[in-house]
Amino acid sequence: MTRRFALMIDPAAADVARSDFADTFTLVDAAAPALSVGELSTQRGDGVFESIGVIDGHAQEVVPHLERLAHSAQLCDLPLPNQAQWHQAIERAAAHCEQGEYVIKLILSRGVEHGPTPTAWVTAAPASDFSAVREQGIRVVTLDRGYDLDVAEKAPWLLLGAKTLSYAVNMAALREAHRRGADDAIFLSRDGFVLEAPTASLILRFGERFVTPAPNGGILHGTTQLSVYEHLTARGFAAEYAQVPASDLSRADAAWLVSSVRLAAPITAVDGVELPVDRALTAELNDYLLSPRD
Structure with a gap:
């Protein structure tokens, strides 16, 4: 298991009324740099996250994880994540997971200092052998x-x-x-x-x-x-x-x-x-x- 996946999310484009969020996602190279040096998640840890277990391509307990992500965002005065948008991002990530155990990470940060919007991304990678x-x-x-x-x-x-x-x-x-x-x-x-x-x-x-x-x-x-x-x-x-x-x-x-x-x-x-x-x-x-x- 070596397959890795990374998807950047545009939370500012999360129109609640829409049903397809494909144009709000950007597939990025999981092994390449993707964040600005001004990103507050790396400078200050100013953000929230979730880790979702994936078994044979099935993401586990997605709704509870998204609910907890929203709760964490609320406590941190971050914009509430659009549940449908993040759900579709998780589905995209899970589709890139092969047989066996993987982990999908959801990250929502304050973004670049003095920037207009938060930064959000989803990654998938093989899980450690436990x-x-x-x-x-x-x-x-x-x-x-x-x-x-x-x-x-x-x-x-x-x-x-x-x-x-x-x-x-x-x-x-x-x-x-x-x-x-x-x-x-x-x-x-x-x-x-x-x-x-x-x-x-x-x-x-x-x-x-x-x-x-x-x-x-x-x-x-x-x-x-x-x-x-x-x-x-x-x-x-x-x-x-x-x-x-x-x-x-x-x-x-x-x-x-x-x-x-x-x-x-x-x-x-x-x-x-x-x-x-x-x-x-x-x-x-x-x-x-x-x-x-x-």
Whole structure:
């Protein structure tokens, strides 16, 4: 799998009344320069994005991703993306994906500094191979995010509920996890509640009950977590949102980090404490997540 695809979008030409947006797209060489040096997404991370998993040419959970892109844009005072225009761009990108797993990225930035319009583009590329991680699991450490659970309400300008291009803190957290001998991290609020991972949502199992941290306190509502919950609910399990104390991590019967491309990765240890792994359910979840989903 080596095929790559890039499509620039003209958001200023997104007439809501039209049904065909082909003339608002520009196909560009994915290996060639395409952005101005004044582009604020590269200078300041001033933009939002989404990563969509693609399985055998089928883009997964497109509507939830577009809804979250719009929510992030609203929080960042960016123009709301035209859903139909972006949907057509995703279809164009998915058509260039071959068999296997790919990832489509949607990016909407402030554009060139002092420029008249935002910059927007869609890319598609082969996804990394996460098959071993899905089967063998990951070790995680907890990291203090440095603020209380209610900070998003007190300081909305921190944009904690938006999926922004400002990912330096998330990447620093992953590097710190690696320094501590782990594969990933789970953020905790300063007042002792579980939040999320740098690039994934957390799901815990307690008996027949599944819990994920409630999407407040700056937690991004995960599209893959929503899909997993739909599957668990259909199976008759209780799938809940709650404020999760950090102490609950070590007493869970099983736990997973879930995301659009890595899918469901079972957690094997938290801060060096071994955690049970439900291998049968993990395989079931990943089989489900690898099936076509809209």
